[in-house]
Amino acid sequence: MAARVGCEHYTRNCLLKAPCCGKLYVCRLCHDAEESHQMDRFKVEEVQCSECQTLQQAQQACQQCHVQFGEYYCDICHLFDKDKKQYHCHPCGICRIGPREKYFHCSKCNLCLAQDLQGNHKCVENVSRQNCPVCMEDIHTSRIGAHVLPCGHLLHKTCFDDMVRTSAYRCPLCMHSAWDMEYHWDQIDKEIAQSPMPTEYQDTTVKIMCNDCQAHCTVLFHVLGMKCSGCGSYNTAQDGGLIQRPQQPHPELNDNELEANAEPGQHDELE
Structure with a gap:
C-alpha cells in the first residue's frame, strides 16, 4: 500500500477537494486552519488519490489504482481514517470514535456518552451545542472527548484534566463543584478546628x-x-x-447602687 498522506488529525490516502474554494486539503481541520472560511464536510463530493493523483467521486478506494483511501470511510461525513472503531451516530449527525457498544446517545443532551453514564448523569438539553467553557472551542464536533460534570455541563476531557492539575474545582459555567469534594471538605474542617x-x-x-x-x-x-x-x-x-454580635454592656454602678451594696458600717469607717 502507498504511504498514507498524513496530517496531525487523520491518516488517509487522499486529499479532499473543498466544495467552498476548490482547494485540496488532507482534512477539513487543516483547511479551516489555513483559510478564512470553514469547509462543510457534508458537501465534499470529490477527492484526489494520493497515489495516482486521480480526481474522482468520494469513495473508499481509488477507481483508478484501487488504493484504499482509509480503513474507515463514512459516506455521510466523508471521513477517511485508520480504524479506530468509529461509528456514525445518526442523532448526533457525525461520526464518533467507538467502539459503538461502549457508548449510548442521550436524546435530551443530544450527545453520545459513555455507557457508565446511562441513567447516571444530569441531563441538560442540547448541552453539547455550545462551546467548551474553558477553551471556547466546539464540543459537539470535536475530536476530543467530552467530560460530563455533576451539574450536567460539558467540557473537553483535556480541559477537565487541566482543571484538576490546577486545583480549579468549580464548573466554569455554574460554579458547582466539578467532582466529589467530601474528602477536601473534611480536611478544611480539621484545619479550621486547629486554627x-x-x-x-x-x-x-x-x-x-x-x-x-x-x-x-x-x-x-x-x-x-x-x-x-x-x-x-x-x-x-x-x-x-x-x-459582629454586639458586646453585652457592663454599666457602672451609680451612687445609689453603691450605697445599696455597701456593707454595714462601711460608711462610718469612711467618715
Whole structure:
C-alpha cells in the first residue's frame, strides 16, 4: 500500500477537494486552519488519490489504482481514517470514535456518552451545542472527548484534566463543584478546628450562598472557609459584610447602687 498522506488529525490516502474554494486539503481541520472560511464536510463530493493523483467521486478506494483511501470511510461525513472503531451516530449527525457498544446517545443532551453514564448523569438539553467553557472551542464536533460534570455541563476531557492539575474545582459555567469534594471538605474542617479565629472575631457571622445546593444561610466567619449549613460544602460565596454580635454592656454602678451594696458600717469607717 502507498504511504498514507498524513496530517496531525487523520491518516488517509487522499486529499479532499473543498466544495467552498476548490482547494485540496488532507482534512477539513487543516483547511479551516489555513483559510478564512470553514469547509462543510457534508458537501465534499470529490477527492484526489494520493497515489495516482486521480480526481474522482468520494469513495473508499481509488477507481483508478484501487488504493484504499482509509480503513474507515463514512459516506455521510466523508471521513477517511485508520480504524479506530468509529461509528456514525445518526442523532448526533457525525461520526464518533467507538467502539459503538461502549457508548449510548442521550436524546435530551443530544450527545453520545459513555455507557457508565446511562441513567447516571444530569441531563441538560442540547448541552453539547455550545462551546467548551474553558477553551471556547466546539464540543459537539470535536475530536476530543467530552467530560460530563455533576451539574450536567460539558467540557473537553483535556480541559477537565487541566482543571484538576490546577486545583480549579468549580464548573466554569455554574460554579458547582466539578467532582466529589467530601474528602477536601473534611480536611478544611480539621484545619479550621486547629486554627481558631482571634477573640474579637469568634462570634462574627456572615451570610453565604452555597454554589452546590443553592442554600442561603448565616454561618460563623472563618478566613479558611465558610461551611454551608445545608449540605456541608465549602464551595460558598459571601453575601454581604461581616456581622459582629454586639458586646453585652457592663454599666457602672451609680451612687445609689453603691450605697445599696455597701456593707454595714462601711460608711462610718469612711467618715
